[in-house]
Amino acid sequence: NAGVTQTPKFQVLxxxxxxxxxxxxxxxxxxxxxxxxxxxxxxxxxxxxxxxxTTDKGEVPNGYNVSRLNKREFxxxxxxxxxxxxxxxFCASSDLAEGWQFFGPGTRLTVL
Amino acid sequence: QKExxxxxxxxxxxxxxxxxxxxxxxxxxxxxxxxYRQYSGKSPELIMFIYSNGxxxxxxxxxxxxxxxxxxxxxxxxxxxxxxxxxxxxxxxDSSYKLIFGSGTRLLVRP
Numbered sequence: 001n002a003g004v005t006q007t008p009k010f011q012v013l014x015x016x017x018x019x020x021x022x023x024x025x026x027x028x029x030x031x032x033x034x035x036x037x038x039x040x041x042x043x044x045x046x047x048x049x050x051x052x053x054t055t056d057k058g059e060v061p062n063g064y065n066v067s068r069l070n071k072r073e074f075x076x077x078x079x080x081x082x083x084x085x086x087x088x089x090f091c092a093s094s095d096l097a098e099g100w101q102f103f104g105p106g107t108r109l110t111v112l
Numbered sequence: 113q114k115e116x117x118x119x120x121x122x123x124x125x126x127x128x129x130x131x132x133x134x135x136x137x138x139x140x141x142x143x144x145x146x147x148y149r150q151y152s153g154k155s156p157e158l159i160m161f162i163y164s165n166g167x168x169x170x171x172x173x174x175x176x177x178x179x180x181x182x183x184x185x186x187x188x189x190x191x192x193x194x195x196x197x198x199x200x201x202x203x204x205x206d207s208s209y210k211l212i213f214g215s216g217t218r219l220l221v222r223p
Contacts, residue, residue: 031209033210040120040215041215042200042213042214042215042216043156043200043213044213045210045211048209048210050209058210090155090156094209096209099144099146099161099204100146100158100161101158101202101211102158103155103156103157104155105154105155106154106155
């Protein structure tokens with residue numbers, strides 16, 4: 001039982017490049033989330049998926065797109081990376097009945 | 113704008129002391145409250161949740177909720193150096209699926 005997994009763990013991009021961050025959970029959770037964490041700013045929600053087949057914007061969605069591929073997988077895509085997207089990205093999942101969220105190990109992204 | 117406020121710290125306490133971490137939130141519609149611990153370079157992990165006014169105890173941890181005053185706190189008894197981490201407060205509003213996180217309080221437990 002791996003919980004929430006994320007790939008890759010580290011990534012360096014040049015400005016304008018694109019990439020997809022992958023997330024998968026094996027807890028049969030309905031809801032999945034993408035956050036970014038910057039120093040001194042806490043966790044900010046980028047996008048979330050309340051259930052399979054639905055996605056919605058969070059607090060900071062600009063420059064990102066998401067895909068809920070199936071119940072297990074939720075990917076985050078940067079179409080044209082910018083230095084302002086340098087951050088640590090966390091994926092999380094939750095069971096609606098409980099409310100709390102379980103986090104993956106994170107992806108550390110640097111955009112040069 | 114829904115907000116969750118925490119003192120960034122660091123809060124420094126000696127080993128064996130009680131550490132008290134506080135969090136205030138802006139919206140009276142808040143329903144669920146969570147405390148996460150985050151070690152440097154690691155992901156947040158849930159340590160406590162509380163839904164009703166009053167105290168909830170789990171081992172060395174006690175969560176306290178006061179909805180009238182819009183604050184939630186976390187007490188850590190018999191603090192250990194291994195408790196040194198950043199503690200994040202998170203709040204769920206209404207029946208939404210989203211959590212709003214505070215920026216966290218850094219706790220340092222001195223041996």
